[in-house]
Amino acid sequence: MRRPFDDVASNRRALMSRVRGKDTKPELAVRCAAHGMGFRFRLHRRDMPGTPDLVFPKLKKVIFVHGCFWHRHLGCRKTTTPKAHADYWKSKFDTNIERDxxxxxxxxxxxxxxxxxxxxxxxxxxALQAQLVRFLTP
Structure with missing residues:
Protein backbone atom coordinates (compact mmCIF):
# COMPACT_ATOMS: atom_id res chain seq x y z
CA MET A 1 0.00 0.00 0.00
CA ARG A 2 1.36 3.42 -1.00
CA ARG A 3 1.45 6.17 1.56
CA PRO A 4 0.82 9.81 0.60
CA PHE A 5 4.39 10.61 1.64
CA ASP A 6 5.73 8.23 -1.04
CA ASP A 7 4.05 10.28 -3.77
CA VAL A 8 5.45 13.52 -2.36
CA ALA A 9 8.94 12.03 -2.12
CA SER A 10 8.86 10.69 -5.67
CA ASN A 11 7.57 14.04 -6.97
CA ARG A 12 10.36 15.85 -5.12
CA ARG A 13 12.93 13.39 -6.46
CA ALA A 14 11.68 13.93 -10.03
CA LEU A 15 11.79 17.70 -9.59
CA MET A 16 15.30 17.74 -8.11
CA SER A 17 16.63 15.42 -10.81
CA ARG A 18 15.86 18.14 -13.35
CA VAL A 19 18.03 20.73 -11.58
CA ARG A 20 21.08 21.14 -13.79
CA GLY A 21 24.60 21.96 -12.73
CA LYS A 22 25.97 22.69 -16.20
CA ASP A 23 24.73 24.60 -19.22
CA THR A 24 22.21 26.61 -17.22
CA LYS A 25 20.68 29.78 -18.68
CA PRO A 26 22.89 32.07 -16.55
CA GLU A 27 26.00 30.10 -17.47
CA LEU A 28 25.15 30.22 -21.18
CA ALA A 29 24.63 33.99 -20.92
CA VAL A 30 28.11 34.43 -19.42
CA ARG A 31 29.67 32.11 -21.99
CA CYS A 32 27.96 33.91 -24.86
CA ALA A 33 29.05 37.32 -23.57
CA ALA A 34 32.67 36.27 -23.02
CA HIS A 35 32.93 34.53 -26.37
CA GLY A 36 31.29 37.46 -28.15
CA MET A 37 33.96 39.76 -26.72
CA GLY A 38 36.67 37.54 -28.20
CA PHE A 39 37.73 35.65 -25.07
CA ARG A 40 38.42 31.94 -25.41
CA PHE A 41 38.01 29.55 -22.52
CA ARG A 42 37.66 25.97 -21.36
CA LEU A 43 34.57 24.62 -19.63
CA HIS A 44 34.22 22.76 -16.35
CA ARG A 45 37.84 21.82 -15.69
CA ARG A 46 37.49 18.96 -13.23
CA ASP A 47 41.16 19.10 -12.28
CA MET A 48 40.66 22.50 -10.63
CA PRO A 49 39.11 23.21 -7.22
CA GLY A 50 35.37 23.69 -7.52
CA THR A 51 35.26 22.76 -11.22
CA PRO A 52 35.00 26.36 -12.49
CA ASP A 53 32.37 27.03 -15.14
CA LEU A 54 34.75 29.00 -17.40
CA VAL A 55 38.54 28.73 -17.30
CA PHE A 56 40.83 31.18 -19.10
CA PRO A 57 44.19 29.31 -18.99
CA LYS A 58 46.28 32.03 -20.65
CA LEU A 59 45.00 34.65 -18.20
CA LYS A 60 45.04 32.30 -15.17
CA LYS A 61 41.50 33.38 -14.38
CA VAL A 62 38.30 31.46 -13.75
CA ILE A 63 34.62 32.34 -13.55
CA PHE A 64 31.99 30.63 -11.44
CA VAL A 65 28.34 31.22 -12.32
CA HIS A 66 26.44 30.73 -9.06
CA GLY A 67 22.73 30.30 -8.64
CA CYS A 68 21.42 32.79 -6.08
CA PHE A 69 19.26 30.16 -4.35
CA TRP A 70 21.86 27.40 -3.98
CA HIS A 71 24.89 29.57 -3.20
CA ARG A 72 23.02 32.14 -1.05
CA HIS A 73 23.54 35.49 -2.75
CA LEU A 74 23.17 37.96 0.11
CA GLY A 75 20.39 40.49 -0.36
CA CYS A 76 18.98 38.83 -3.47
CA ARG A 77 15.26 38.19 -3.74
CA LYS A 78 15.99 34.73 -5.19
CA THR A 79 17.73 33.70 -1.98
CA THR A 80 14.69 32.18 -0.30
CA THR A 81 14.64 29.38 2.23
CA PRO A 82 12.02 26.64 2.05
CA LYS A 83 9.81 26.53 5.16
CA ALA A 84 9.57 22.73 5.21
CA HIS A 85 12.61 21.00 6.71
CA ALA A 86 14.31 24.32 7.45
CA ASP A 87 17.10 22.67 9.47
CA TYR A 88 18.01 20.44 6.53
CA TRP A 89 18.11 23.38 4.13
CA LYS A 90 20.16 25.57 6.49
CA SER A 91 22.73 22.81 6.84
CA LYS A 92 22.83 22.27 3.08
CA PHE A 93 23.23 25.98 2.31
CA ASP A 94 25.92 26.41 4.98
CA THR A 95 27.86 23.49 3.46
CA ASN A 96 27.59 25.06 -0.01
CA ILE A 97 28.89 28.42 1.25
CA GLU A 98 31.77 26.77 3.10
CA ARG A 99 32.73 24.68 0.06
CA ASP A 100 32.64 27.74 -2.22
CA ALA A 127 26.42 45.29 -16.92
CA LEU A 128 27.52 41.67 -17.40
CA GLN A 129 29.81 42.60 -20.28
CA ALA A 130 31.31 45.47 -18.27
CA GLN A 131 31.96 43.11 -15.35
CA LEU A 132 33.63 40.57 -17.65
CA VAL A 133 35.80 43.21 -19.33
CA ARG A 134 36.99 44.53 -15.95
CA PHE A 135 37.88 41.04 -14.81
CA LEU A 136 39.36 39.59 -18.01
CA THR A 137 41.34 42.55 -19.31
CA PRO A 138 44.97 42.15 -18.21
Missing amino acids: AKNLAALRERGWKALVVWECETSNEI
Missing part, protein backbone atom coordinates in the same frame (compact mmCIF):
# COMPACT_ATOMS: atom_id res chain seq x y z
CA ALA A 101 34.97 29.67 0.12
CA LYS A 102 37.35 26.71 0.34
CA ASN A 103 37.47 26.36 -3.46
CA LEU A 104 38.15 30.08 -3.98
CA ALA A 105 40.97 29.96 -1.40
CA ALA A 106 42.50 26.88 -3.08
CA LEU A 107 42.45 28.62 -6.45
CA ARG A 108 44.10 31.74 -4.98
CA GLU A 109 46.83 29.55 -3.47
CA ARG A 110 47.52 28.16 -6.94
CA GLY A 111 47.86 31.68 -8.35
CA TRP A 112 44.49 31.88 -10.09
CA LYS A 113 42.08 34.81 -9.93
CA ALA A 114 38.39 34.02 -9.65
CA LEU A 115 35.18 35.89 -10.35
CA VAL A 116 31.75 34.85 -9.11
CA VAL A 117 28.90 35.92 -11.38
CA TRP A 118 25.52 35.58 -9.70
CA GLU A 119 22.47 34.32 -11.56
CA CYS A 120 20.60 37.61 -11.03
CA GLU A 121 23.49 39.57 -12.58
CA THR A 122 23.18 37.79 -15.92
CA SER A 123 19.88 39.41 -16.91
CA ASN A 124 21.51 42.81 -17.60
CA GLU A 125 23.74 42.12 -20.62
CA ILE A 126 25.51 45.51 -20.60
Whole structure:
Protein backbone atom coordinates (compact mmCIF):
# COMPACT_ATOMS: atom_id res chain seq x y z
CA MET A 1 0.00 0.00 0.00
CA ARG A 2 1.36 3.42 -1.00
CA ARG A 3 1.45 6.17 1.56
CA PRO A 4 0.82 9.81 0.60
CA PHE A 5 4.39 10.61 1.64
CA ASP A 6 5.73 8.23 -1.04
CA ASP A 7 4.05 10.28 -3.77
CA VAL A 8 5.45 13.52 -2.36
CA ALA A 9 8.94 12.03 -2.12
CA SER A 10 8.86 10.69 -5.67
CA ASN A 11 7.57 14.04 -6.97
CA ARG A 12 10.36 15.85 -5.12
CA ARG A 13 12.93 13.39 -6.46
CA ALA A 14 11.68 13.93 -10.03
CA LEU A 15 11.79 17.70 -9.59
CA MET A 16 15.30 17.74 -8.11
CA SER A 17 16.63 15.42 -10.81
CA ARG A 18 15.86 18.14 -13.35
CA VAL A 19 18.03 20.73 -11.58
CA ARG A 20 21.08 21.14 -13.79
CA GLY A 21 24.60 21.96 -12.73
CA LYS A 22 25.97 22.69 -16.20
CA ASP A 23 24.73 24.60 -19.22
CA THR A 24 22.21 26.61 -17.22
CA LYS A 25 20.68 29.78 -18.68
CA PRO A 26 22.89 32.07 -16.55
CA GLU A 27 26.00 30.10 -17.47
CA LEU A 28 25.15 30.22 -21.18
CA ALA A 29 24.63 33.99 -20.92
CA VAL A 30 28.11 34.43 -19.42
CA ARG A 31 29.67 32.11 -21.99
CA CYS A 32 27.96 33.91 -24.86
CA ALA A 33 29.05 37.32 -23.57
CA ALA A 34 32.67 36.27 -23.02
CA HIS A 35 32.93 34.53 -26.37
CA GLY A 36 31.29 37.46 -28.15
CA MET A 37 33.96 39.76 -26.72
CA GLY A 38 36.67 37.54 -28.20
CA PHE A 39 37.73 35.65 -25.07
CA ARG A 40 38.42 31.94 -25.41
CA PHE A 41 38.01 29.55 -22.52
CA ARG A 42 37.66 25.97 -21.36
CA LEU A 43 34.57 24.62 -19.63
CA HIS A 44 34.22 22.76 -16.35
CA ARG A 45 37.84 21.82 -15.69
CA ARG A 46 37.49 18.96 -13.23
CA ASP A 47 41.16 19.10 -12.28
CA MET A 48 40.66 22.50 -10.63
CA PRO A 49 39.11 23.21 -7.22
CA GLY A 50 35.37 23.69 -7.52
CA THR A 51 35.26 22.76 -11.22
CA PRO A 52 35.00 26.36 -12.49
CA ASP A 53 32.37 27.03 -15.14
CA LEU A 54 34.75 29.00 -17.40
CA VAL A 55 38.54 28.73 -17.30
CA PHE A 56 40.83 31.18 -19.10
CA PRO A 57 44.19 29.31 -18.99
CA LYS A 58 46.28 32.03 -20.65
CA LEU A 59 45.00 34.65 -18.20
CA LYS A 60 45.04 32.30 -15.17
CA LYS A 61 41.50 33.38 -14.38
CA VAL A 62 38.30 31.46 -13.75
CA ILE A 63 34.62 32.34 -13.55
CA PHE A 64 31.99 30.63 -11.44
CA VAL A 65 28.34 31.22 -12.32
CA HIS A 66 26.44 30.73 -9.06
CA GLY A 67 22.73 30.30 -8.64
CA CYS A 68 21.42 32.79 -6.08
CA PHE A 69 19.26 30.16 -4.35
CA TRP A 70 21.86 27.40 -3.98
CA HIS A 71 24.89 29.57 -3.20
CA ARG A 72 23.02 32.14 -1.05
CA HIS A 73 23.54 35.49 -2.75
CA LEU A 74 23.17 37.96 0.11
CA GLY A 75 20.39 40.49 -0.36
CA CYS A 76 18.98 38.83 -3.47
CA ARG A 77 15.26 38.19 -3.74
CA LYS A 78 15.99 34.73 -5.19
CA THR A 79 17.73 33.70 -1.98
CA THR A 80 14.69 32.18 -0.30
CA THR A 81 14.64 29.38 2.23
CA PRO A 82 12.02 26.64 2.05
CA LYS A 83 9.81 26.53 5.16
CA ALA A 84 9.57 22.73 5.21
CA HIS A 85 12.61 21.00 6.71
CA ALA A 86 14.31 24.32 7.45
CA ASP A 87 17.10 22.67 9.47
CA TYR A 88 18.01 20.44 6.53
CA TRP A 89 18.11 23.38 4.13
CA LYS A 90 20.16 25.57 6.49
CA SER A 91 22.73 22.81 6.84
CA LYS A 92 22.83 22.27 3.08
CA PHE A 93 23.23 25.98 2.31
CA ASP A 94 25.92 26.41 4.98
CA THR A 95 27.86 23.49 3.46
CA ASN A 96 27.59 25.06 -0.01
CA ILE A 97 28.89 28.42 1.25
CA GLU A 98 31.77 26.77 3.10
CA ARG A 99 32.73 24.68 0.06
CA ASP A 100 32.64 27.74 -2.22
CA ALA A 101 34.97 29.67 0.12
CA LYS A 102 37.35 26.71 0.34
CA ASN A 103 37.47 26.36 -3.46
CA LEU A 104 38.15 30.08 -3.98
CA ALA A 105 40.97 29.96 -1.40
CA ALA A 106 42.50 26.88 -3.08
CA LEU A 107 42.45 28.62 -6.45
CA ARG A 108 44.10 31.74 -4.98
CA GLU A 109 46.83 29.55 -3.47
CA ARG A 110 47.52 28.16 -6.94
CA GLY A 111 47.86 31.68 -8.35
CA TRP A 112 44.49 31.88 -10.09
CA LYS A 113 42.08 34.81 -9.93
CA ALA A 114 38.39 34.02 -9.65
CA LEU A 115 35.18 35.89 -10.35
CA VAL A 116 31.75 34.85 -9.11
CA VAL A 117 28.90 35.92 -11.38
CA TRP A 118 25.52 35.58 -9.70
CA GLU A 119 22.47 34.32 -11.56
CA CYS A 120 20.60 37.61 -11.03
CA GLU A 121 23.49 39.57 -12.58
CA THR A 122 23.18 37.79 -15.92
CA SER A 123 19.88 39.41 -16.91
CA ASN A 124 21.51 42.81 -17.60
CA GLU A 125 23.74 42.12 -20.62
CA ILE A 126 25.51 45.51 -20.60
CA ALA A 127 26.42 45.29 -16.92
CA LEU A 128 27.52 41.67 -17.40
CA GLN A 129 29.81 42.60 -20.28
CA ALA A 130 31.31 45.47 -18.27
CA GLN A 131 31.96 43.11 -15.35
CA LEU A 132 33.63 40.57 -17.65
CA VAL A 133 35.80 43.21 -19.33
CA ARG A 134 36.99 44.53 -15.95
CA PHE A 135 37.88 41.04 -14.81
CA LEU A 136 39.36 39.59 -18.01
CA THR A 137 41.34 42.55 -19.31
CA PRO A 138 44.97 42.15 -18.21
